[in-house]
Amino acid sequence: MKRLVRSLVQASVVAGTLVSALAVAAPFPDKPVRIIVPYLAGGSTDMVTRVVGDQLSLLWKQPVVVDNRSGAAGMVGTSVAANSQADGYTLLVGSVGEFAINPALYKKIAYNAETDFSPVSLIARVPNVLVISPVFAERTRIQTLADLVAYAKAHPKSVNMASAGAGTSTHLVGELFQRMTKVEMSHIPYKGSSAALADLLGGSVDVMFDNLPSSLAFIRSGKLKALAVTTAVRSPALPDVPTIAAAAGLPDYDAGPWFGVLAPSKTPDSVTKKINEDLVRVLQLPVVQAKMREVGAEPSPTTRTEFAEILKRDRVKWGDIVKASGATVD
Structure with missing residues (x-):
């Protein structure tokens, strides 16, 4: 009897291990993906996100849901994304505002622009x-x-x-x-x-x-x-x-925003790599490029490293602009 119980326990452990292994090995994505837009529907961030999201949904054969979470200059939605499960199924489309301007402008923000996110890819630049x-x-x-x-x-x-x-x-x-x-x-x-x-x-x-x-x-x-x-x-x-x-005769005036996809910071490297590859693939599609340019945006795919460098550079640039303007928000 004891031998039978031991055998059943061992079989159960093996089965559980196999299930866990299969779950880990499941290709990403195997369920709907949520992309948080930290602004109202109908704005530039939302429009660009939906063009990309529609094509990702076709590529992944999974629904890609755009979740508009507006408020506090993009900080409400950005905070929601920062505190989401780091598995690739919740992403954020951020902009220069949340990641370069807000850290310099606001005395307190509910996320860390440098450490709470993993850059995935730039998707568009717009004037x-x-x-x-x-x-x-x-x-x-x-x-x-x-x-x-x-x-x-x-x-x-x-x-x-x-x-x-x-x-x-x-x-x-x-x-x-x-x-x-x-x-x-x-x-x-x-x-x-x-x-x-x-x-x-x-x-x-x-x-x-x-x-x-x-x-x-x-x-x-x-x-x-x-x-x-x-x-x-x-x-x-x-x-x-x-x-x-x-x-206006201002040769040094140049201020062009961007939009990019980011994931919570502890998202597995293999997942952000996969999303980056698929974003680059989607952004090279003629239909996506045509739709982007139709609304005044320029498709701008990058590597994860390139996007990280853009974030770092723009934090300095816009931080200096905020400081020079004297603007602060409590």
Whole structure:
């Protein structure tokens, strides 16, 4: 009897070991993957993520669910991702805001931008675009960037500058613009680009340095007027719109945000390597490149090491900009 019990126990242990081994060996992914976007649906981060997520779902043959967790300049969703299980099934699409600007701007944040995440791959670069409310443009007769600068200098703090939230790229590129042109505008933060754009279209606010993908359709339809883009070169999506560097005579002005995929820091190396390889593959698809460029984004796949270097470099760059602006948020 004892021998029988011992045999049954041994068989149970072996079976359990085999099950565990099979579970470990299961190819990634074998269930739905969640990608957290720390902003509202409809904004640039969300749009770019959904283009990539749709193709990853086809490649992986598993649902890829975009989970919008907005609030606190992207910090709410970023914190959720940082505290998620590190198995590759929860990812984050982060931006320069959460990983380079917020650490310098906020006295306290609920995640560590340097240690809580493993960089997987950059997915896109986008310019910001300075757009003006049609109501404000008609009232002030502003048609060019030079007109705006002249008006803002003549009417300090009377121009309302909307942003997707304090500390986002849509805020800080505007702060950089003000510092370099020596104008003063009143910052009006929103909880995402969609809400800010709604008020911009309605005339409740005057201007916005929005990420191009979320403003492009309104620019093309004539509902918003683009005065300039924030990158050093013109955007292929808006070839007739000048750069701020050229239009304002500021050769050193260059502020182009990016979006990238990150995983919780303890995610297995084999999993982040697999996700990186699949992201690079997806971002090279003609359909993805066409959809990205259609909304004003440039597909920008990287290695994990390259993305880590971008994060490190931009923490210094944007930290210096925040410090020079004197902006802080409690």
